[in-house]
Amino acid sequence: MTKISKNTIATHAGLNPKDNHGIPNPPVYHTSTILKPNLDDYRNHRGQYDYGRLGTPTSEATEKAVAALYGCDDIVAVPSGLAAITTGVLAVVKSGDQALFPDSLYGSGRRFVENVLPRIGVEAVFYDPTASVSDLEGLTTKNTSLIYIETPGSLTFEMQDTKGIVDLAHAKGALVAADNTWGTALYYDVFGHGIDIVIEAGTKYISGHSDVSIGFVGGNGEVGKAIRNYAINIGLCVAPDDHYLALRGLRTMPLRMKQSEQNGLALARWIEEQPEVVGMLHPGLESHPQHHLWKRDFTGSCGLFSFILDAGIADAAVDAMVNNLKLFGIGASWGGFESLISEGQFKRSVSARPNGRVIRIYAGVEDTDDLLADIEQGFEQMRKA
Ligand SMILES: Cc1ncc(COP(=O)(O)O)c(C=O)c1O
Structure with a gap:
């Protein structure tokens, strides 16, 4: 079969009717506890699922569907688009780092950058989203670990030169994270453009009915693992009904x-x-x-x-x-x-x-x-x- 369109992936990804009595949509499991048949299995974390917060067939269906749409190794669902921003950033920066953010950054994201990053010793520098790549290079230091983009900015709609920024960041050993809520996986191929971390407020187009707060953040390889581990470490999870509604929205x-x-x-x-x-x-x-x-x-x-x-x-x-x-x-x-x-x-x-x-x-x-x-x-x- 030729390459499947993203429109088709959106309708089919994450379905698992074989394990669900032939029912196409995933079951909505409300649980914290997941029982094990004996103490040895409990001790050794045997079985596909361990604990409600860490994942269920419900959360897995949504996360796998969004990951399939982005064509990346792992996507983690978090409780809001803002949580996707904070998770994507905090998973990869550490004390002593410098990180660059566009001046057009989504307002609540800016509040996080200004209030939280200085407290953990990360120097946050804002840049003009229309700055040339060489001007941007002038803002980098040997400690730059992340260049964040939002293209277009969701209020003033400046487009950023992704290719130039990705080349610059990678030459400096830094990662690039993108808030892709405007383009979504359907209109902007984040990983095809060399970006390392995708952030999307699923509250918007994915859920699509103004009744869910959810965010998605992920990446490939070690970056994807770092994001998953960070979300686990700080206890992020999404309620099963919200997973279900987001996945239902994704289909259309x-x-x-x-x-x-x-x-x-x-x-x-x-x-x-x-x-x-x-x-x-x-x-x-x-x-x-x-x-x-x-x-x-x-x-x-x-x-x-x-x-x-x-x-x-x-x-x-x-x-x-x-x-x-x-x-x-x-x-x-x-x-x-x-x-x-x-x-x-x-x-x-x-x-x-x-x-x-x-x-x-x-x-x-x-x-x-x-x-x-x-x-x-x-x-x-x-x-x-
Ligand atoms: C571009 C962009 N990113 C992230 C968010 C945050 O999403 P949420 O409201 O789900 O936290 C928004 C919300 O308006 C947004 O416009």
Whole structure:
């Protein structure tokens, strides 16, 4: 058989009906205890499973499915996307190391980097996500052990030169970790691009229904083992129902992403033409300054993008536009079935902050024309206010 598409892997990976009375979906085992037939087996950890927190057929099904999608040795499920970030970083850094993070880093990830890493003796340095590789090299030291990327940044959507960064990191003996929540395994081949650690907030597209908090983090070989051991050492595990819901979401992820992508592009193209809009931050559009990097590295775009409104527009008018939308909920997160709108809050330290209000849209899976009609009437409200 020729190489199987990721769309097909998403529908089949992690299924084990032979061991489950022919039932395709995995059983949801609620357990802490796993009994052994005798003390010798208990003492020697015989048997496939040892203890609920360490793994069950339920957790294994989800983790194996996501690992199959990424084509990597091991993926660990953790209780949130943020926990995937912290686990991926803490598994590979140690006191005395230096680690580089993009200024566009997801906000809660930034809080972790600023508050936790200094306490364990890791020097965290923020870099401009659009910096050239040679500028980035200038920030490295002999102690650099990790370069973290988020491409695109999930608020301002700068694309990063993954190839250049991976080459630089590896030449310095450092690892590269990527938050791939935007691209997902479907649109961005993390390990094919030489990245060492993948991080994905499964809360978003994998679960897909805004009802689960889960994260995935993993890698190959020794890196994959280090991540698994770290998660075990600090006691991370995910409740069985959340595993089940995440895996159920995964089955339809290719379809949902396709619709979300189409809606996102249609909305971004319409919004970009409006006179009040001074910046469109969607890497899949030709107007994006790093569109060439998206085109080189990605096979699709998700439904999350931002735009910048002219700084001269009154706050009340912007609020009128957002508050009057009927199909876009005002709220955090993304990757679910429903469209959302929110506003960026910035904690930049080394790169420019956009001038004007940054509105972020998540295009869900609704009908494209309905979403367009809603955003059009929203802009009308802004003009009338
Ligand atoms: C890019 C990115 N990474 C990670 C996270 C964290 O995910 P969670 O909310 O599951 O902790 C988010 C959440 O919005 C995100 O946007």
